[in-house]
Amino acid sequence: MSSRSTGNVREMTGGEEAPAEDESSALAGMHPRPQFARPGWVDLTGPWGFAHDDVDCGLDAGWYDQPQPFDRTIIVPFPPESRASGIADTGFHPVVWYRRAVRLAAGQRAGRVILHFGAVDYRATVWVNGHLVARHEGGQTPFHADITTALLPGDSEQVVTVRAEDDPFDLTQPRGKQDWKRDCHAIWYKRTTGIWQPVWLETVPPIHLTELLWTPDTVAVRFGLRVRLNRTPDRPLRVRVHLSQDGIVIADDTWIASKSETERLIGLDRGSAVMERTTFFWTPEHPNLFEAEVTLLDGDEVIDTVFSYAGLRSVGVADRWFQLNDRPYYLRMALEQGYWPESHLAAPDEAAMCREIELTKALGFNGIRIHQKVEDPRFLALCDRLGLIVWGEMASAYVYSDEGFARYTREWIDVVRRDASHPCIVAWVPYNESWGVPNVGINATEQAAVQALYHTVRALDPTRPVIANDGWETPVGNIFGVHDYTFDAAVLAQRYGTSEAVAHTLAHIQPSARRILLLDIARGDTPVMVTEFGGISYAPATDEKWYGYGTARTPDEYLDRFSSLVGALLASPAIAGFCYTQLTDTEQETNGLLTEDRLPKFHPETIRAILNSPPVAIPAAVLAAHREKTRADTGVGDGVAIPGETPSA
Known part of the structure; x- marks a missing residue:
């Protein structure tokens, strides 16, 4: 590598x-x-x-x-x-x-x-x-x-x-x-x-660095950097940032730090050799990163040094698409429980983390939705470096209380502050399927709680979309996620096959016996994704206890069902992507594409071929137009992969 x-x-x-x-x-x-x-x-x-x-x-x-x-x-x-x-x-x-x-x-x-x-x-x-x-x-x-x-x-x-x-x-x-x-x-x-x-x-020294927040700007080709110290210095100090890629210096900037927090815009050298031979932008297909050395100085004396990195990429939503680097990008994601049979929420080691990410990409997914946990920063760093999109989620409560909401909010603030610099994280998911707000469909207090946490996360991080309550019963959000475990591909096509069908589903269909949208909110240009579907159980050891949303008795039956369900969504021009349930078997659930020991149940190329059929939702002409816009806006042209095309790695 x-x-x-x-x-x-x-x-x-x-x-x-x-x-x-x-x-x-x-x-x-x-x-x-x-x-x-x-x-x-x-x-x-x-x-x-x-x-x-x-x-x-x-x-x-x-x-x-x-x-x-x-x-x-x-x-x-x-x-x-x-x-x-x-x-x-x-x-x-x-x-x-x-x-x-x-x-x-x-x-x-x-x-x-x-x-x-x-x-x-x-x-x-x-x-x-x-x-x-x-x-x-x-x-x-x-x-x-x-x-x-x-x-x-x-x-x-x-x-x-x-x-x-x-x-x-x-x-x-x-x-x-x-x-x-x-x-x-x-x-x-x-x-x-x-x-x-x-x-x-x-x-650490008596005064030292405590926090860095990288904010990429792909249009201006620069980073915003917020630097925090443990206290206000007794006299003005200096902060120096050295950015490099493949050993070539991209930026070397120094400024005065007279308070405990300082911010700086750091431009990148767009005329360097690196710019001529490769792209600056981070994508799953090309996970380009900039290595950073951040130094705190008193005059010329080095007080403290930390090593970091950053990825230059933007995320957002527009025209009913999810966008990566200002281009439509189709999300092919897997639900990732992050649970290990020998060690539960803690991964066995870094090699296991790395192998899981590599297997996820080998299967043809470009992202994962971390489900009901906050992942280890080392796992997120490997996603940054290997190229895998992540939706950030947190462990939910199951019932609502005022004190529970207060502590949940406090912890979410800490989650965003910890992880906001990771380029792999492209969205936040504060609530899942109304867990912690079980009466949100009818209770104004719980509706306000979801809205409040949505706005809190957006205030902390306005650069990423927020899926306020993934699955159903959402009163607000930048992406509407629907959980639909029908086993009938024809029903999926009927519900999501056209823009009119999606509008009807949002307004009238309850795939999980719950309303999808609350408070009469309109879809407008908000992207819609099917963020849980499939859940097909297949356990080659038939004496194992299993739990899933339906079963397949043979490998051929599984692949037929998997192909038909995925194909129905890829054929829709009206959804922005999907998240398949799920990546691995977990405890009694045997509905993973991998066993609980992270062994593929099917040849990865077989799954990859199904997942990587071109999506109808993003026509080639649209991608070409966005390529030209990027060239005009940033001067970055040749060598920049078009997000949304079938990945090659």
Whole structure:
């Protein structure tokens, strides 16, 4: 692969293991925040002490300062319900504790020491050497703590203790597809409690970089960059950004930072050799990226450096199409549960993440809808680098409450802030099938909640479309997603085969016994997509328990049904794309194109040939016109792939 596909490996890897542990890290390799990577980070994944606290006595008993209760070993970041963790206990355990001893080298203490958690489900309390350093609510989002003042002197062992609380019966708590019953039922899966994303330490100077937000501008061929510091500097500092592609410098810019937050527009060198021999734009077919080095300086003295990257691309909606880089782009997506048989919400390793993305592309999909979870930043970074579109979603609650809505909104804000710089993410999905707002069809409060979260996400990120309530009962949105699990291709054609048919379906048909649109909103030019369909179950091991939306008994029967359903949607001039259910078998569901171990059930080329028939919705003449418009607007012409054409890779 070229550097545009793989990135600068030196800058994305290099985590040091905590010297107090001899065992290797469970997920060593990429930096846990690939778009904000500091060298010299200390990887704390691997063995930790562990204890269940079913009667919730640990706080009163002072477990945060005692080693005795931790009589078991867990492999972090795998949840204790999973086999990969070494615990494999799927019972009801609302409170769990972790303990890890770490020794820091002298160089790792030459500044402020920051302890990071990628995600802990659901409420986390953290102590270092018995001192409380952090509390966090939200099972899908990261948090950190400055633990410098809690550290013991010299080369003493530093003890990190974590208490995680995750009520399995609280249906107002964001849970995604985690089951509240002892055994998995219907479409619900085993629970994930506690730590399920990486834990790491890093050393930073007293004033340092904390956040980067890249905003691409494909018309002006530039990036907006927002840089945040941990505090306002005592005197003006300088920020320097160095952007390169394939080793060629594209931009080198420096400006003054006198406040804790600063913004800059960074133009790219359009006359460089890179511009002449390739395109700047990011697409799934050509996932071009710019490697970034961001440095904070005091005069000429380097204070802090982080490595990042960015992709130049735009997304939007117009004329009933989804658009990528101001051109119609037909979305062929798969529903991705992001669930692993051995490790649940946590992927086994980075190789497994990479293989899943490569298999998805090999099957002919250009995107995935991450379903009911917030993916690991490393997975998103691989989607950026390998070229796979992502719809960002979060774990929903199941019933509505005022407090549940408040905490759901807070966590969504953190999700958007964490992931807004990823070029692979092209849309946000705050709600799915009215989960968390079950009475939205008739309840004004829940309708207002959906509208409020839609506008909140749009305010945080006006550059991406928002699908407010995917599936049905949406009161607002930039794309209308419909879930339709009919097994009859003729019915799909009848419902979506023409613009008139789509209008009739939106207004009068209830494919899942729910209205599609609420509050008499009009379609106008809003794109319509069938964002869940198919769900055909095929389990070669016929004694397996399965759940799906219908079954096929033989491979030929499956492929016939799959081909007819996909063909009905590709033949429609009135929809902007689709999302097939689903990519992988998951727990009792055997309706994946891959098994739960990510093995193809059918030859990928067979599926690819079906998926990649040209869509009727975007005529070739329209694509040609948009090619000319891009050339006129940006000066970028030859070598720019036309999104929407059948991909070649």
